[in-house]
Amino acid sequence: MPSSSSIRETLQTRSELIRSINPSATQLPEELQGYHSLSPLENVTVTAERRKFGNWYSTVYKAINSADGGAYALRRIENYRMTQQSAFAPIEAWSKIRHANIVSVCEAFTTRAFNDNSLVVAYTYHPNAQTLFDVHLKPKSSHTSHHHQHQHWYAPGRGTGRGPSRNAQSNTLPERTIWSYVVQIASAIRKVHEAGLAVRTIEPSKILVTGRNRLRIGCCGLVDVLMHEMNQDMAVLQQEDFIRFGGLILVLCCNNVAASAPMNLQKSFDLVERSYGADLKNLVVFLLSKASAQKLRQLFDLLSSRIATEMDDALDAVDRLEGELMSELENARLVRLMAKFGFINERPEFARDARWSETGDRYIIKLFRDYVFHQVDEHGNPVVSLSHVLTTLNKLDSGTDEKIMLVARDEQSCLVVSYKEIKACMESAFSELAGSQQTKAKEVYRGGG
Numbered sequence: 264m265p266s267s268s269s270i271r272e273t274l275q276t277r278s279e280l281i282r283s284i285n286p287s288a289t290q291l292p293e294e295l296q297g298y299h300s301l302s303p304l305e306n307v308t309v310t311a312e313r314r315k316f317g318n319w320y321s322t323v324y325k326a327i328n329s330a331d332g333g334a335y336a337l338r339r340i341e342n343y344r345m346t347q348q349s350a351f352a353p354i355e356a357w358s359k360i361r362h363a364n365i366v367s368v369c370e371a372f373t374t375r376a377f378n379d380n381s382l383v384v385a386y387t388y389h390p391n392a393q394t395l396f397d398v399h400l401k402p403k404s405s406h407t408s409h410h411h412q413h414q415h416w417y418a419p420g421r422g423t424g425r426g427p428s429r430n431a432q433s434n435t436l437p438e439r440t441i442w443s444y445v446v447q448i449a450s451a452i453r454k455v456h457e458a459g460l461a462v463r464t465i466e467p468s469k470i471l472v473t474g475r476n477r478l479r480i481g482c483c484g485l486v487d488v489l490m491h492e493m494n495q496d497m498a499v500l501q502q503e504d505f506i507r508f509g510g511l512i513l514v515l516c517c518n519n520v521a522a523s524a525p526m527n528l529q530k531s532f533d534l535v536e537r538s539y540g541a542d543l544k545n546l547v548v549f550l551l552s553k554a555s556a557q558k559l560r561q562l563f564d565l566l567s568s569r570i571a572t573e574m575d576d577a578l579d580a581v582d583r584l585e586g587e588l589m590s591e592l593e594n595a596r597l598v599r600l601m602a603k604f605g606f607i608n609e610r611p612e613f614a615r616d617a618r619w620s621e622t623g624d625r626y627i628i629k630l631f632r633d634y635v636f637h638q639v640d641e642h643g644n645p646v647v648s649l650s651h652v653l654t655t656l657n658k659l660d661s662g663t664d665e666k667i668m669l670v671a672r673d674e675q676s677c678l679v680v681s682y683k684e685i686k687a688c689m690e691s692a693f694s695e696l697a698g699s700q701q702t703k704a705k706e707v708y709r710g711g712g
């Protein structure tokens with residue numbers, strides 16, 4: 264769990280990103296099947312440098328849905344011709360899957376809005392998501408495009424020939440993180456297999472990191488549409504998920520995209536065993552072992568104690584988040600109180616009374632405002648103490664019986680009142696203001712017939 268200041272920063276960045284537009288967005292359709300404000304999530308520049316999704320060019324855009332105002336990630340596949348309407352059947356099945364480690368699939372459609380035949384799949388948008396590749400595997404110092412090192416999602420184990428020696432610049436992932444990733448991916452696989460589907464895209468560039476150590480498998484369902492005509496056996500595809508999963512673990516442990524290539528396997532296993540111990544190695548050996556209908560169940564047997572650890576950590580994180588939320592809740596209460604002060608104090612006129620804010624209950628509120636904000640020390644210097652403000656406002660908010668002395672500005676009179684009484688004054692003055700607004704609204708409504 265990040266510290267509270269970094270939670271705030273993370274959430275603020277996310278909220279800004281939802282509305283931001285990538286400056287490289289040019290010549291994009293204004294409107295697309297109910298989506299607008301399209302903005303590429305990657306920099307689409309030189310055509311020659313463009314990466315492919317299998318055999319297809321693909322681009323991911325952020326877009327706003329007109330119906331619900333929410334942001335979505337649209338993955339577009341260029342030059343896709345749909346031959347059978349049934350190609351979209353898997354999307355229907357995928358859109359029912361909701362899981363903490365899967366980017367939800369929303370809908371799919373074909374469009375000519377990009378001046379070609381494009382296939383678009385809409386996913387939940389996760390602001391500031393980065394791919395596992397970008398977070399852990401991308402060479403840090405050089406500017407080389409990473410696509411040369413990419414393994415294609417449809418050819419697990421087909422490496423680039425680079426040996427599995429560790430990338431010198433990057434740090435080894437802590438074992439704790441690897442196990443957390445393993446549990447999350449395993450859990451996603453389980454959900455998908457139990458729904459009678461296969462994940463099919465278990466590779467670093469298609470898994471998003473959407474928070475600290477939080478993974479979500481992205482672009483589910485797309486391969487099912489693209490490869491629909493091949494009519495592949497689901498049981499076989501599910502077994503391939505395990506193989507890809509094993510490969511992914513090797514790649515992460517060795518910090519090298521070529522680590523799962525057949526010719527590198529032995530070296531990779533040695534490296535894993537040396538850096539992380541036998542458990543992880545045995546898990547990978549198990550995942551890469553021959554197909555079995557029992558594999559999912561066996562996988563969870565192997566992972567049981569890791570899952571318990573993961574759950575402890577998750578519950579711990581929930582507690583801490585609740586704590587953070589609690590303090591924010593307090594903030595919100597104080598802001599509401601301050602807003603009430605703002606509505607009442609110094610109001611020039613109310614109910615045709617120019618002295619409304621100075622008289623009756625409001626006089627007490629005015630003196631209390633002076634008590635909170637305008638105190639001076641013995642030399643007449645302003646007391647600028649935030650803690651005094653917070654303490655007094657909190658007491659007001661809870662309406663304690665504690666009494667304080669409020670002094671008039673001319674110091675000729677003073678009042679002893681409890682916080683409880685001041686709170687009642689605030690409530691009644693505020694409801695007078697709020698009530699009049701409702702009466703007005705009704706009058707306008709009646710007047711308008």
Ligand SMILES: Nc1ncnc2c1ncn2[C@@H]1O[C@H](COP(=O)(O)OP(=O)(O)OP(=O)(O)O)[C@@H](O)[C@H]1O
Binds near residue numbers: 315316393410469
């Ligand atoms: N659902 C989503 N929410 C937010 N961002 C996303 C989402 N899906 C993808 N992205 C972002 O879009 C960018 C492009 O995704 P893409 O899958 O094309 O990754 P890539 O690294 O370019 O891989 P490839 O080499 O296969 O093109 C990535 O940086 C990813 O973080």
